[in-house]
Every structure is written in structure tokens, then in C-alpha cells.
Amino acid sequence: MTEPVTAAAATTARETRLAAAWKSDILYSFRRDPVAVVSMIALLICLGAAFFAPWVAPHNPFDLKTLNLQDALTPPAWEQGGRPGFLLGTDDQGRDVLSAIMFGARISLLVGLASVAFAMILGVTLGLVAGYVGGRLDAVIMRIADVQLSFPAILIALLIDGVARALLPRDAQTGVALAVLILAIGLANWVQYARTVRGSTMVEKTKEYVQAARVIGITPLAIMRRHLLPNVLGPVLVLATLNIATAIITEATLSFLGVGVPPTQPSLGTLIRVGNDFLFSGEWWITIFPGAALVIMVLAINLVGDWLRDALNPRLR
Amino acid sequence: MKNLARTTILLIAGLMLAAGAQAATLRFADQGDAISMDPHSLNETLQLNITGNIYEPLVGRGKKLELVPLLATSWKQTAPTVWRFNLRKGVKFHDGSPFTADDVIFSYERAKSDGSDVKTYVGPIKEIRKLDDVTIDIVTTEPFPILPDTINSWYIMSSAWSEKNNATTPVDVRKGKENAATMKADGTGPFMLKTREPGVKTVLVNNPNYWEKVEGNVTEAVFTPIKNDATRVAALITGEIDMMEPVPLQDIEKLKANADLVILQGPELRTIFLGMDQSRDELLFSSVKGRNPFKDKRVRQAFYQAIDIDAIRTRIMRGASTPTNLMVAPGIRGFSSDLNKRYPYDPAAAKKLMVEAGYPDGFEVGMNCPNDRYVNDSLICQAIAAMLAKIDVKVNLMAETKVTYFPKILSRNTSFYLLGWTPSSYDSHNALFALVMSPGANGQGQFNLGSYSNKRIDALGPQIASELDEGKRNAMVAEAFRLHSDDIGHLPLHQQALAWAMRRNVTLVQLADNNNWLKWVVVK
Numbered sequence: 001m002t003e004p005v006t007a008a009a010a011t012t013a014r015e016t017r018l019a020a021a022w023k024s025d026i027l028y029s030f031r032r033d034p035v036a037v038v039s040m041i042a043l044l045i046c047l048g049a050a051f052f053a054p055w056v057a058p059h060n061p062f063d064l065k066t067l068n069l070q071d072a073l074t075p076p077a078w079e080q081g082g083r084p085g086f087l088l089g090t091d092d093q094g095r096d097v098l099s100a101i102m103f104g105a106r107i108s109l110l111v112g113l114a115s116v117a118f119a120m121i122l123g124v125t126l127g128l129v130a131g132y133v134g135g136r137l138d139a140v141i142m143r144i145a146d147v148q149l150s151f152p153a154i155l156i157a158l159l160i161d162g163v164a165r166a167l168l169p170r171d172a173q174t175g176v177a178l179a180v181l182i183l184a185i186g187l188a189n190w191v192q193y194a195r196t197v198r199g200s201t202m203v204e205k206t207k208e209y210v211q212a213a214r215v216i217g218i219t220p221l222a223i224m225r226r227h228l229l230p231n232v233l234g235p236v237l238v239l240a241t242l243n244i245a246t247a248i249i250t251e252a253t254l255s256f257l258g259v260g261v262p263p264t265q266p267s268l269g270t271l272i273r274v275g276n277d278f279l280f281s282g283e284w285w286i287t288i289f290p291g292a293a294l295v296i297m298v299l300a301i302n303l304v305g306d307w308l309r310d311a312l313n314p315r316l317r
Numbered sequence: 318m319k320n321l322a323r324t325t326i327l328l329i330a331g332l333m334l335a336a337g338a339q340a341a342t343l344r345f346a347d348q349g350d351a352i353s354m355d356p357h358s359l360n361e362t363l364q365l366n367i368t369g370n371i372y373e374p375l376v377g378r379g380k381k382l383e384l385v386p387l388l389a390t391s392w393k394q395t396a397p398t399v400w401r402f403n404l405r406k407g408v409k410f411h412d413g414s415p416f417t418a419d420d421v422i423f424s425y426e427r428a429k430s431d432g433s434d435v436k437t438y439v440g441p442i443k444e445i446r447k448l449d450d451v452t453i454d455i456v457t458t459e460p461f462p463i464l465p466d467t468i469n470s471w472y473i474m475s476s477a478w479s480e481k482n483n484a485t486t487p488v489d490v491r492k493g494k495e496n497a498a499t500m501k502a503d504g505t506g507p508f509m510l511k512t513r514e515p516g517v518k519t520v521l522v523n524n525p526n527y528w529e530k531v532e533g534n535v536t537e538a539v540f541t542p543i544k545n546d547a548t549r550v551a552a553l554i555t556g557e558i559d560m561m562e563p564v565p566l567q568d569i570e571k572l573k574a575n576a577d578l579v580i581l582q583g584p585e586l587r588t589i590f591l592g593m594d595q596s597r598d599e600l601l602f603s604s605v606k607g608r609n610p611f612k613d614k615r616v617r618q619a620f621y622q623a624i625d626i627d628a629i630r631t632r633i634m635r636g637a638s639t640p641t642n643l644m645v646a647p648g649i650r651g652f653s654s655d656l657n658k659r660y661p662y663d664p665a666a667a668k669k670l671m672v673e674a675g676y677p678d679g680f681e682v683g684m685n686c687p688n689d690r691y692v693n694d695s696l697i698c699q700a701i702a703a704m705l706a707k708i709d710v711k712v713n714l715m716a717e718t719k720v721t722y723f724p725k726i727l728s729r730n731t732s733f734y735l736l737g738w739t740p741s742s743y744d745s746h747n748a749l750f751a752l753v754m755s756p757g758a759n760g761q762g763q764f765n766l767g768s769y770s771n772k773r774i775d776a777l778g779p780q781i782a783s784e785l786d787e788g789k790r791n792a793m794v795a796e797a798f799r800l801h802s803d804d805i806g807h808l809p810l811h812q813q814a815l816a817w818a819m820r821r822n823v824t825l826v827q828l829a830d831n832n833n834w835l836k837w838v839v840v841k
Contacts, residue, residue, distance in 0.1 A: 063706075064702060064703040064706030064707075065703075065706045065707055067703040067706075068628075069625060069628035069629065069632050069633070069700050069703065069704070070625075070628050070631075070632065072628075072632040072633070073632060092632070092633070092696060093696070093699055093700060093703065094632070094703075276545075276547050277545070277546045277547050277565065277567070278567055279547060280547060280550050280551075280565075280567075280568045280571055281565070281567035281568045281570070281571055282571065283567065
């Protein structure tokens with residue numbers, strides 16, 4: 001007899017929790033902001049298409065066996081000569097453009113997320129240490145950051161990528177190209193996190209709870225990790241969201257220049273570069289659709305990031 | 318008064334036009350760069366074309382590819398193995414030193430020394446005897462009736478200049494070496510090298526002391542390699558350059574519609590083919606260990622029949638190619654349309670051959686391909702990789718710029734490669750000698766990079782070279798090509814078409830060997 005009651009109670013509890021979440025400030029502001037809703041939907045579609053590409057894409061552009069050169073340069077389905085099997089047309093090798101975009105978005109998102117994660121870990125750690133320890137160490141870290149900030153991130157990524165390519169043997173390059181790219185973009189972007197975190201840390205470390213923790217003998221490492229980190233992470237998360245878009249653009253730029261991901265794993269930037277050769281000849285779909293996909297994805301991330309920034313900013317409420 | 322004013326204006330305009338016609342700059346572009354300025358270091362059309370404006374051979378080619386006297390004024394056969402050449406008098410190198418028989422002998426020694434890539438052209442020559450400063454006898458090992466046809470890519474260098482600059486031997490471009498002749502040049506040709514920035518810009522200026530008055534009016538020629546197709550097209554449309562080649566095939570129709578531009582198209586004598594390593598016991602780049610799958614004819618035939626050449630023609634070459642089964646194009650002496658029948662495209666038969674050969678699951682093989690040498694070269698390789706995937710061959714494609722590609726394949730550091738060849742003598746013997754005969758002395762098989770070998774063809778080669786009777790000669794050429802085709806020694810693909818584009822004010826001569834000689838260019 002008790003079981004249904006408990007289950008019902010659990011359901012009610014879950015419902016209440018959902019209702020509470022639904023009514024919470026952050027979701028309330030989300031529901032009230034149509035731009036955020038639309039961009040979130042667009043972003044979810046992009047993420048879904050990218051994540052589930054192997055299962056939902058109509059073709060697998062990496063499986064050479066399924067490619068047929070006779071299909072090459074088919075225009076989009078609604079154009080004259082288009083075929084329903086290739087909704088957005090095919091490229092010069094007969095690859096389905098839609099599938100290539102879905103698989104390409106996977107690589108772009110992977111590079112974007114991984115490089116931001118790497119930049120965040122590096123930047124937050126250095127920022128925390130610099131802010132908490134202060135003194136000479138702080139000066140050194142921050143001067144390095146200043147110097148790096150005076151160069152555009154794309155230039156630094158290009159430099160790191162170039163040096164890595166020069167050092168690695170040719171045969172090993174394709175294997176580690178993706179990792180090198182992630183490191184390069186990450187290393188080019190850690191500075192912003194370090195600066196943000198350092199600022200917040202310097203404010204937080206003078207507060208009573210940190211002083212109390214210090215007085216009872218907690219080690220600096222534990223203070224940084226257990227007490228400071230959670231309190232400085234808010235702005236970093238907003239920054240990270242916005243930076244994913246920047247990282248994706250950086251990756252696309254590098255791939256467009258031909259120094260990014262290997263051609264066997266085309267990202268959106270690679271697709272745009274390949275299609276660029278056909279722009280003059282009227283085969284616009286090879287480059288326009290990957291370009292549009294990149295724009296939509298980056299715009300959606302930016303708009304969601306903007307909303308998140310406003311929603312988390314107590315002064316704007 | 319009015320009339321006078323009009324006349325004056327016309328006169329001034331006329332003078333300006335005349336001045337314009339006298340001094341003209343031609344800015345031209347190609348998808349790649351000449352690797353070196355040394356005329357003996359790489360046997361490649363673009364390099365020989367660029368350096369051929371600076372250096373000259375004894376015998377050149379005219380507008381209809383006929384033989385024309387350049388540094389030699391006349392030649393005749395004085396004995397079956399002896400050719401007498403009368404050299405042009407009063408010719409000076411760009412540095413002012415006179416051109417004599419010694420320079421020819423020096424250039425012969427240089428072209429056959431280690432590091433030379435043009436050994437093929439001087440290979441049949443046994444020695445050169447100097448009779449006086451302007452007369453030489455070229456002695457060949459065997460009777461060689463077509464000698465004058467075969468030496469138009471063997472350029473003459475100054476012995477004094479080479480000695481002074483420590484460049485008496487060509488450096489092996491395959492080993493990435495350089496010497497003074499890589500960056501500087503001193504020839505007798507109508508143009509002189511002014512500045513050279515590899516990969517960026519090469520500037521030639523006209524030679525005011527050239528031995529002949531040239532037809533063209535180009536006083537300065539600026540050569541820029543522009544690798545990216547779309548960028549090269551954009552540079553032409555915006556007027557940044559006056560002439561470029563090759564025109565990306567997808568843009569031909571579009572550019573034809575542009576009133577400022579002229580598109581010159583024509584068949585090219587170049588044959589594009591794939592080669593396979595057939596000599597090593599184990600391929601350098603393959604998953605198959607302990608044996609070489611390309612030694613098995615069934616595997617070669619499977620590869621051949623798996624390639625859908627018609628799809629390559631329609632989709633990648635956009636109709637601008639002629640599929641071939643021969644290593645030479647129509648227009649080359651010895652070409653035979655009877656033999657030009659391809660094995661049919663048949664992936665099922667190809668798969669069956671692979672199973673019979675003992676590779677039911679296929680294998681992996683590395684493939685070398687240039688991406689800035691031939692028309693749509695890397696696209697062809699990508700498409701072939703996809704076609705071979707259907708018979709379960711996994712191709713690891715390495716498509717790269719010719720600057721790194723040529724050194725690799727010329728040192729035979731390859732298992733499977735794409736190459737193009739134009740017989741510079743417009744004769745099948747050149748293709749047989751350089752591409753088909755077993756690698757040997759004097760440049761034989763120098764570009765047979767997979768070391769295909771057939772004893773009968775090796776025996777036919779010298780006979781073809783020395784045969785005087787056209788009918789007998791053609792029969793032997795046909796036999797050699799038939800043997801090569803039966804063996805599937807290479808996988809011939811197609812002859813590409815030439816497509817050059819220039820601004821309307823440029824007039825030039827398009828040769829079927831893809832050479833563009835600056836001395837014939839007129840810029841209005």
C-alpha cells in the first residue's frame with residue numbers, strides 16, 4: 001500500500017522541483033527573452049546534429065566506399081538538377097554537403113570546447129596563483145599575460161601551430177594535428193581567464209572567510225581550491241561560453257588558411273576553404289552552406305552567452 | 318588651326334601608343350614556382366619554360382613545334398653516329414663573355430654529371446668534339462637519326478660563369494641542395510634574370526644585346542606563383558596580373574563571358590598516369606609485409622579497372638581531358654589509336670582480381686600526389702582514393718606542393734604516385750626511354766620511378782632510336798607500347814587540356830607542350 005504513495009510523493013516532489021526551477025529567476029528571464037529562446041533552440045539543433053551526426057546524417061562523408069564521383073557537384077535539392085538524396089547538394093568529390101557540415105561541426109565544436117577547457121584550466125590556475133600569492137610571481141605571470149595580449153590570438157595560435165609542425169616528423173603530423181590545434185588555440189586564449197580570475201581572487205582573498213580559513217591553518221592550496229575557486233568561477237563561465245564561439249572562429253580561420261585540422265577530418269573551416277575554389281564558377285552551395293552553418297552556430301553561442309551574462313549579473317536584475 | 322590641333326593630338330596619341338608598345342611589362346602567374354633557376358637541376362616543364370627564356374638550347378622549337386636554329390645555325394649528319402653543328406657567331410652571354418664551342422662541351426659534361434635531372438637528353442651522346450670555336454661534332458653511341466629533335470630542353474650554360482660561381486655541376490634538387498646557379502643565371506637568351514625570390518616573385522628583363530630582334534615587346538616579365546585557384550582567377554580579373562595558367566576548369570565558362578579576358582584552350586601533349594613500385598620486395602608504404610602486391614599483374618589490373626576514368630573526365634576535368642591507354646598523346650610521333658583502348662571500368666571484375674591475387678580484404682598503400690603541378694592533380698588523387706576504396710584498398714594520400722613532392726618521388730621514395738609527362742622531342746622514343754625502359758645508365762628509365770621492367774622493351778629501345786625507316790620504327794614503337802599495356806606497367810589516365818587566360822591586350826603563342834615563350838608575347 002505504501003509504494004504508490006511514495007511514488008506519488010516522489011512524482012509530486014519532482015514536479016514541485018521542476019515547477020520551482022521553471023519559476024526560478026534564471027529560467028524566468030530565459031522565458032521572457034525570445035532571442036535567448038530562439039538562439040538556444042538553434043544551438044541545441046547544432047549540438048544535436050553534430051553529436052548525433054554518425055546516426056542522423058544522410059551519408060557518411062568519411063566512408064570513401066560510399067562516395068561516387070558521378071554524384072559530384074549536384075546542386076541543392078530545390079535547384080534544377082538537384083536530387084532529394086542530397087538536400088544541400090554535393091561537393092567536387094560527390095560528398096553530401098549536409099552530412100559534411102554535420103561531421104564538420106563535430107570537429108569544430110570538439111576543437112572549440114576542448115581548447116576553451118584547456119585555456120580555462122590553464123588561465124584559472126595561473127590567475128588564482130597570481131592573485132593569491134601576489135608579489136614577484138604575480139608580476140611575472142601578469143607581464144607574460146600582458147605581452148601575449150598585445151598580439152592577436154590568431155597570430156599566436158598560428159605561431160604555436162607552425163612551430164609544432166616544424167618540430168614533429170611529417171608522418172606523425174596528421175595523427176596529432178587535432179591535439180596540436182587544440183593546444184595552440186588554448187594557449188592563445190588563457191590570458192583572459194587569468195586576468196579575470198586574478199582580479200576576483202584579489203578581492204575575495206581579503207574577505208573574512210578566507211582570513212578565517214587561513215587562521216585555522218588550511219594550506220594555501222586548499223584555500224584556493226575549496227574557498228576561492230567556487231567564488232571566482234561565475235564570471236569565468238560566462239567568459240568561457242563567449243570564448244567557445246571565438247575558439248570555433250579561430251579554428252575555422254586556421255583551417256581556412258590550410259594549417260588547421262588535416263583534410264581527412266574536415267571541419268567547417270576546411271569545408272569553406274575547399275568550396276571557396278568554386279565560388280567563381282557558380283557552385284555556391286559548396287562554400288555558402290558550411291559558412292552559414294558556422295555563422296548560425298557562432299551567433300547562437302554568442303547570444304546564449306550574452307543572455308547568460310545578463311542573467312547572472314545581479315546589477316542588471 | 319583646328320586641323321592642326323587634331324593632328325597634334327593624334328600624333329601625341331600615336332607616340333604614346335608607340336612608346337607603350339616599346340616598353341611593356343608582363344605579369345604572369347602559374348599555380349606553382351620553378352624550383353630552381355638551374356636549367357639542369359629539374360626536368361619539369363615550368364622550370365624549363367622559365368629558365369628557357371634565359372638560357373637557350375642549340376636547336377629550339379618554333380610556333381608550330383618545328384625545329385628552329387637557336388645557338389646552332391645549321392646541322393647535318395656526317396656519319397651514322399656523327400652530327401655536325403655550326404654554332405651561331407657573335408653570341409654573348411648576359412655577362413658579356415662570348416659563346417663558343419667550349420660552352421657546349423661544358424654544358425654537355427654538366428648535364429650528364431651527378432645531380433643533373435636532364436641526363437635523358439644527353440644520354441645517347443658519347444662525346445662532343447670541338448673542330449673550331451664555332452663548329453662541333455656530336456658523336457652518339459648508336460646511330461641516332463632524331464638527335465636534333467631531342468635536345469631542345471638541354472640548355473647551354475657559360476663555362477666561365479659557372480666556374481667563377483662554383484656551379485660547374487648541377488645540384489641534386491632531390492636532396493634539397495643549392496648552389497649559385499639556383500638563384501642566379503647567365504644565359505644567352507632573350508631575357509635576363511633580374512631578381513629571384515623563391516615562391517614569391519621572379520623578375521626577368523629583356524636582353525638588349527640579344528642576337529636576334531624579338532617579335533614581342535616585353536621588356537620586363539614578372540612571374541608570381543599563385544597556388545590558390547580562386548586567388549589566381551581573382552588576380553587576373555582585377556588586373557593584378559596579365560596572364561595565368563592553368564585556368565581552374567570550373568571557371569572557364571565564367572571567364573569566357575568576361576569581355577576583358579581571352580581564354581586560350583588547346584589539347585596538351587602531356588599524359589597523366591599513375592606509377593607503382595614494382596621492384597622492391599616489400600613496399601615502403603603499405604600494410605602488406607614480406608611481399609609486394611604491385612608485382613602481381615592482377616593487382617595492377619584491378620587498380621586499373623577500378624578507376625572510373627569517365628567520371629574523372631566529366632566531374633573533375635569538366636570534359637577537358639582525353640582518357641588514354643597509352644603513355645603518349647595523339648600528336649606525338651608513334652602514337653597509335655589502335656592501341657589506345659582502355660581496359661573497361663569494372664569494379665566487380667577488379668574486386669575479383671584482388672580476391673584471386675590473394676587480397677580479398679584489400680590492403681593499405683601510401684600514395685604521393687602533387688597539388689600544384691597538373692590540372693586538378695590532388696582532386697584526381699582524392700577521387701582515385703575513393704574509387705580504390707570500393708575494392709577495399711585503403712589509400713593513404715599524401716598530396717603536397719611539388720617543392721616537397723618531386724624530391725620524394727624522384728628519389729624513388731614512393732610506392733604509388735601520380736606523374737605527368739610530355740615527350741620533349743614529340744617522339745614516343747622519349748617516353749619509352751624515360752618512363753618505360755628499366756632504369757639504367759645515361760638516363761635510361763630515369764623517370765620510371767616504379768622500376769617497371771620488360772626485357773623485350775629494353776631491347777627495342779635502342780633499335781627504335783637508331784631505326785631510319787619510319788614504318789619499321791612505328792612497328793617497334795607499337796610493339797613496345799603493346800607490351801607495356803599488356804603488362805599494365807603504369808596506369809595511364811588522360812591527356813589534360815591546356816587552358817590559359819590573359820587580358821585582352823596580351824597576345825601570345827600557346828604551344829601544345831605548355832611552353833609560353835616570352836619573346837613572342839606582345840602587350841599593347
